[in-house]
Amino acid sequence: MCAHDDRTSSTSEAKDGTGDVSRDRLQRRTVRTLALTQIVAGVGVATGFGVATLMAVELAGTPELVGLELTASTLGSAAAAAILAAVAHQYGRRRALMSGYLVGAVGAAVCVAAALSSNFWLFVLGMILYGSAQVAGLQARFAAGDLAAESERGRAVSFVLWASTIGSIAGPNLSGVAAAVDDTLDIPDLSGNFLFALVGFLIAVGMIGIWLRPDPLLRSREGLEPPGERQKPRRIAPLSTFAAPDARLSLVALSTSHLVMVSLMAMTMLHISHSGMSMGWVGLAFSLHLAGMSGFSPVFGWLADVIGRPSTLVVGLLLSLVSLLVLGTSPATVSWSSATGLLLLGLGWSCVMVTGSVLLSESVTTEHRLLAQGGSDTLMLLCGALGSACSGVIVGNFGFPTLNVIAAVVVLPALLLALSSVRRSRQGEGGKSAAVKAAA
CATH class of the missing domain: 1.20.1250.20 (MFS general substrate transporter like domains)
Incomplete structure (x- = not known):
């Protein structure tokens, strides 16, 4: 449905005049949107990952299990990378990035639920889903190059990666505010960090849904293949x-x-x-x-x-x-x-x-x-x-x-x-x- 909406919006924009926006102008708008999204979502990723091990210590009850949460998150991220690429292939970058951040938001909510119920394995499940947001941030760098000219593609990709620096630095520095949220809401320590991540991911979903139009990947394909005739890709790229x-x-x-x-x-x-x-x-x-x-x-x-x-x-x-x-x-x-x-x-x-x-x-x-x-x-x-x-x-x-x-x-x-x-x-x-x- 979302893919149909993206293609339809492209057509409607062409009719009302906005479709005449040059490729260069659309590329600049796309890069700005992705960079701003990286900042907001980067805060969420850094905030949660920064305290994941500390929360695992609180919930595991035994040191042998500590570290499993990060391993689970990495494996979840690896699986999400292939899945989100398949979604992008079929429906465009907008649908794929929104899906990644939405799954990450669900993961953040599950992590809060795990803290409330003192359930370590529920926390591990939450971290598996949480890793999807990290992958969405990684794949945003590819989206920055979809419409870029070859002579400028490196700078476009690097600028979106650079924007994540702001979120990575700001996220851990919000721990004090997150602790105040824990006290105010009377929830377990460190839960506020995952609430911040939840909000950040949802804001990122909204920004992409509103501003990443027309979809840069779908626009880059215009004239290259008839709409609706793309074959469904395999989940993992063949050698x-x-x-x-x-x-x-x-x-x-x-x-x-x-x-x-x-x-x-x-x-x-x-x-x-x-x-x-x-x-x-x-x-x-x-x-x-x-x-x-x-x-x-x-x-x-x-x-x-x-x-x-x-x-x-x-x-x-x-x-x-x-x-x-x-x-x-x-x-x-x-x-x-x-x-x-x-x-x-x-x-x-x-x-x-x-x-x-x-x-x-x-x-x-x-x-x-x-x-x-x-x-x-x-x-x-x-x-x-x-x-x-x-x-x-x-x-x-x-x-x-x-x-x-x-x-x-x-x-x-x-x-x-x-x-x-x-x-x-x-x-x-x-x-x-x-x-x-x-x-x-």
């Missing part, structure tokens, strides 16, 4: 979707970067927190990491548009390798080296996330694009879950420096693929130049 070399490079780079970032982020914080330094200094180091993850994404979007996607991927992967060298040799305390390593780790992830997302969208056919985007996010999130699960075992048995060495080995194949792509593109440019000279 043939990534047959193009650049598509494979994007998939490997995004998954590798996310695995390394998740593994090192958690273990570095644990590594430096054992030094006896105040949590204020530990929090400052973590803030630098968060700033690196999204605060500089517009720079990387510009770089991807200027020097090319594969070359920028090389930059991001090299930043990750340097961060591993710095972190692996840093002392077990908050220091300039550990803070710098965390910053570089975030910068490398941001560079690969922006560039890999753009390259993926450009390297597959329109028919397979949504499948590739959903499959890529699914694999990326699963790799993050794998990294989170394995990193603690590695550090516990072999030490923190060994984790950095293993992570560096994992990065190398992606770096070699990126370098190969750069060489291939330069050879192609050289061939074109030679052909032009010969014709002249």
